[in-house]
Amino acid sequence: LATYNVKFNPDAKTINAEEGITIAEASDLAGITMDSPCGGKGTCGKCKIIVTVGEPQPPTDAEKDFFSEVELKEGYRLACQTLVTCDMDVTIPEDSRIRAIKILSAGTGQEIILHPNITKVYVELEEQTLERQIADFSNIKEAIKSKFPDVCTDLKVLRELPNILRKSKFKITLVLDGNMLISVESGDTTKKNYGIAVDIGTTTIVSTVVDLNLGTELAVASALNTQATHGADVVSRINFTVEEKDGLEELGDRVINVIKQISEYACAEAHVNMKDVYEVTIVGNTTMTHLFLKVPVRNLALMPYVGVFSDPVDVKASELGFDFNPDANIYVLPNIAGFVGADTVGVILASAINKSETIKLAIDIGTNGEVALGSKEKLLTCSTAAGPAFEGAMITHGMRGAPGAIERVELKDHPIIQVIDGGKPIGICGSGLVDAIAEMLRLGIIDETGRMTDPDDLDISPELRKYLRRNDEYGPHLVLYEHDGHDVVVTQKDVRQAQLAKGAIKAGIEILMRKLGIKLEDVSEVFMAGAFGNYIRKENAIRLGLLPDFPLDRVLSIGNAAAAGAKMALMSKEAREEAVRISRFVEYVELATDKNFQNEFMDAMMFPNESELTFLL
Amino acid sequence: LATYNVKFNPDAKTINAEEGITIAEASDLAGITMDSPCGGKGTCGKCKIIVTVGEPQPPTDAEKDFFSEVELKEGYRLACQTLVTCDMDVTIPEDSRIRAIKILSAGTGQEIILHPNITKVYVELEEQTLERQIADFSNIKEAIKSKFPDVCTDLKVLRELPNILRKSKFKITLVLDGNMLISVESGDTTKKNYGIAVDIGTTTIVSTVVDLNLGTELAVASALNTQATHGADVVSRINFTVEEKDGLEELGDRVINVIKQISEYACAEAHVNMKDVYEVTIVGNTTMTHLFLKVPVRNLALMPYVGVFSDPVDVKASELGFDFNPDANIYVLPNIAGFVGADTVGVILASAINKSETIKLAIDIGTNGEVALGSKEKLLTCSTAAGPAFEGAMITHGMRGAPGAIERVELKDHPIIQVIDGGKPIGICGSGLVDAIAEMLRLGIIDETGRMTDPDDLDISPELRKYLRRNDEYGPHLVLYEHDGHDVVVTQKDVRQAQLAKGAIKAGIEILMRKLGIKLEDVSEVFMAGAFGNYIRKENAIRLGLLPDFPLDRVLSIGNAAAAGAKMALMSKEAREEAVRISRFVEYVELATDKNFQNEFMDAMMFPNESELTFLL
Secondary structure (H helix, E strand, O other): OOEEEEEEEOOOEEEEEEOOOEHHHHHHHOOOOEOOOOOOOOOOOOOEEEEEEOOOOOOOHHHHHHOOHHHHHOOEEEOOOOEOOOOEEEEOOHHHEOOOOEEEOOOOOOEEEOEOOEEEEEEEOOOOOOOOOOOHHHHHHHHHOOOOOOOEEOHHHHHHHHHHHHHOOOEEEEEEEOOEEEEEEEOOOOOOOEEEEEEEOOOEEEEEEEEOOOOEEEEEEEEEOHHHHHOOOHHHHHHHHHHOOOHHHHHHHHHHHHHHHHHHHHHHHOOOOHHHEEEEEEEEOHHHHHHHOOOOOHHHOOOOOOOOOOOOEEEEHHHHOOOOOOOOEEEEOOOOEOOEOHHHHHHHHHHOHHHOOOEEEEEEEOOOEEEEEEOOOOEEEEEEOOOHHHHOOOOOOEOOOOOOEEEEEEEOOOEEEEEOOOOOOOEEOHHHHHHHHHHHHHOOOEOOOOOEOOHHHOOOOHHHHOOEEEEOOOEEEEEEEOOOOOOEEEEHHHHHHHHHHHHHHHHHHHHHHHHHOOOHHHEEEEEEEOHHHHHOOHHHHHHHOOOOOOOHHHEEEEEOHHHHHHHHHHHEHHHHHHHHHHHHHOEEOOHHHOOOHHHHHHHHHOOOOHHHOHHHO | OOEEEEEEEOOOEEEEEEOOOEHHHHHHHOOOOEOOOOOOOOOOOOOEEEEEEOOOOOOOHHHHHHOOHHHHHOOEEEOOOOEOOOOEEEEOOHHHEOOOOEEEOOOOOOEEEOEOOEEEEEEEOOOOOOOOOOOHHHHHHHHHOOOOOOOEEOHHHHHHHHHHHHHOOOEEEEEEEOOEEEEEEEOOOOOOOEEEEEEEOOOEEEEEEEEOOOOEEEEEEEEEOHHHHHOOOHHHHHHHHHHOOOHHHHHHHHHHHHHHHHHHHHHHHOOOOHHHEEEEEEEEOHHHHHHHOOOOOHHHOOOOOOOOOOOOEEEEHHHHOOOOOOOOEEEEOOOOEOOEOHHHHHHHHHHOHHHOOOEEEEEEEOOOEEEEEEOOOOEEEEEEOOOHHHHOOOOOOEOOOOOOEEEEEEEOOOEEEEEOOOOOOOEEOHHHHHHHHHHHHHOOOEOOOOOEOOHHHOOOOHHHHOOEEEEOOOEEEEEEEOOOOOOEEEEHHHHHHHHHHHHHHHHHHHHHHHHHOOOHHHEEEEEEEOHHHHHOOHHHHHHHOOOOOOOHHHEEEEEOHHHHHHHHHHHEHHHHHHHHHHHHHOEEOOHHHOOOHHHHHHHHHOOOOHHHOHHHO
């Protein structure tokens, strides 16, 4: 057979093609994937091309249906109908292509290729005849075999298949989860393809609805984790499952119900039908993902603190009682160890520390403070029992960063506060607490040990002094706001809680630095993750010693990076594979066995002397 | 590093091994798999060897535990403890090996290697420590990674895992279905590993319990397919599902319930706990496997007669309501076309026609008569609507081949009958019917067209003539047995049913021969499959023209070869893969569209003239 050169524009790719193959086949050889829902029968008109050099054959009937005479003279053709008959230049318009889209992941601004695990393919099947007597599912496999050579399916689909095929006159949309055909829908539903990324925090749960065709976020909803009824921290929840019959079941149901509610809410907001949600990705700490799956957590709280799984888990949404598409898959990201979970894998995925040439530090400040330090050479993580102080829990008037929370504090002659969404304050969130303590440190209201000084000994304005009080309910405290007995205060006890939290995190950082044998100046960048990390003022975090004494411009807030990791895993199969590699690459450091931890912790609880802080001077 | 030659006996395999590796590792390199449930820790003593040439190191403490001083002097060691330190000859006793077993498949006497999809592995896990803090499932994966590098599991196992592990002190048996860990059991349960092979016939269902460790059949049970209440043939059952709301559900439940009952019965007989059944393989015609899975069959009865699936189907036993191990897998063998099902794949698998150098013919005489003709070059099949006459249905006193059935008939001065299990006859089965008709043909009681001649015109003994009667109930008939009004007779109508059945099969054979362009003398062997095929007298089958005029010694009864195929798929992964290849290799011939079929069928319904039968003279 003769061969000819076919050049594809605007790609400027040339291939040598055998005479008589179609332009569609030739484009495939050139690595350009064209749209062809009808499978090359010339009935859908999606594979339009323009032959700019070389004479194409006379138009087929199919081509006459789709193009005017003028267009045909200009070289417009269908790629599935046009044969290679001479050397040709062919332009493939954007609309005729199937293309991966580059999207921005939240947080660190990494680019990922949109390549979700879920694919929707519209096909117009050839109806069977006595001459072509293949089974319904074989008919589907035949139609998509070039793109999906190894498709399999489940009994549910087989049971529904014959009716759907004939009702829809063999024009159907296939929903594929990898190579698994999970759903067959009537007509062309390819536009409706959604997924949800969920971050199960110990305190807060967030659901994000994503358009899997476009890689765009459509809506976000969040709510408190109602497991908190049975304890603010993971250890009390683990104990609840041990002490209470059906405790595991109850905590599992609680998180599932919250996810149901916020997902429904977010879908409604995005005008997305829950049945069009085909995949859900989950991050959370190891206890949270275990509880979500109702897998026993008892051993996470007992020496040597081991979980049941660290690989990713796939489970049908319907098996957990969700109302998404009945065959929707739930993908739980892998975890690293008993106390470094899928959320940390998400943070590393989103911040790409595991690929970094230089050493970077990431701190995810949630109910547990997870720390990751290292580079592509070696990456260490640990989990510090920071407690939920910075999420507003265990704090006298603490609340999460929601409307009504005091998020900023400055102390002049009186406390100057900023409230989320304006209006009257109803509590204080993490960033407000950090501000308040930093200001109290600056004015000497608390000393390096965290003790509140007698107001009378302080060199402050008499006006401000009025806000420093002591009573039976709160002990010594600073009043930030008062109105008709609705106070918002920061107490001595609150300062102690913050000290414990920041001390744990600081000690973790110190131990990882020592294990890695590096000094602070070797760290090129610090990422603060978590909702709290987004709003905190970096200088005040350093003032408290929550962050190391570090140049401010190298400290970056990357937002809820755990959730960003869940979104990446939802949008990209490659990101999902990367998550598994991360979970195996990262080394977990158990602080409980580190002989220095107690000393480090004691030291780290102290507030730094202002004179020690190089970069804040 | 130095290397040494290690020779393994009695295999006489020599490999060159690096100094310092263990004999267990060296044997692996030599392709000899040794038993090592403890994972090479020296605690199980299963990997005994004898060093016959070369000086092994002094025995380790572990070896001292397992061997006497005399044995140690004779060179007895454990392969996991003994290092390669010089050139050595090592004998590996049979008991220390894991070996594939050759077993005989029923029917054609093919040998297959016992290599079931289900593997049970006993392991003694290392308990986690703070230094080795891996998750429970990772701990398992670690222990078996050399043999099963890609193990995954499901949520059910993860939920049970932590408790089972600790209750059993980390000594557990893993049940693997391929790479999927489906169950974790306390202690060593490797001896209990069973599967069931099921043949769903339109008329009869058979379950066989197999020991998957030994490849032996432990018990067989069978029962009538209670779907027959809604029609004897597949078409009336398909119509039932179309006409009756929940008809599909009902027919599915009926076959599931029969399988439950006979499997329970067979397990009880074999003293096998249903929970120790980990896999079930299923053959049946396409309608039967669809109904079993409750997949709509409507289109199997409408032009162009297509099913929903032809690939194999895997489904959890629990999903269909079975009481086997909750994670047991049900594997339905692939089918070929709407009317050539997994049962025919089973027949071809068991008879290996698809690998034959010469052309062979297989006939599976059930309610449908499936015919396969060809060799490894090309293999054709068709399905003939034979009807259940040879299974005893639609016959006046017909019954299946069970105790009380007349299975042999000879006509002397009076009918001489042989009854299964002796005793009084209660009906006649297929082989009895064939005998009776052949004898009636021999004596001219029926003519070539199948018409019963007036007894008065016959040249037979007056005694026998008394058994030829006519009445309102039966029309013209032959009495085989009479006692207190409990007759067993063969009527004119019964002869017509047999003619239709054998005519359909004969016509199918003729058409396949024509399609393949061969003559009868090109066929090297004829296999008769099906329970009926086992008991029929070949000469009488030829006398009726059910089988072609063929040398008797080349006609083989291969028993229930469909069931044998199911057993092979249960015992051998390779056989399962072969079944898929068969389903794709075999070409289906649709008789409905063959323009010659009606003529062939009309011809084939006639009985052959005795003078035409070369080989019976």
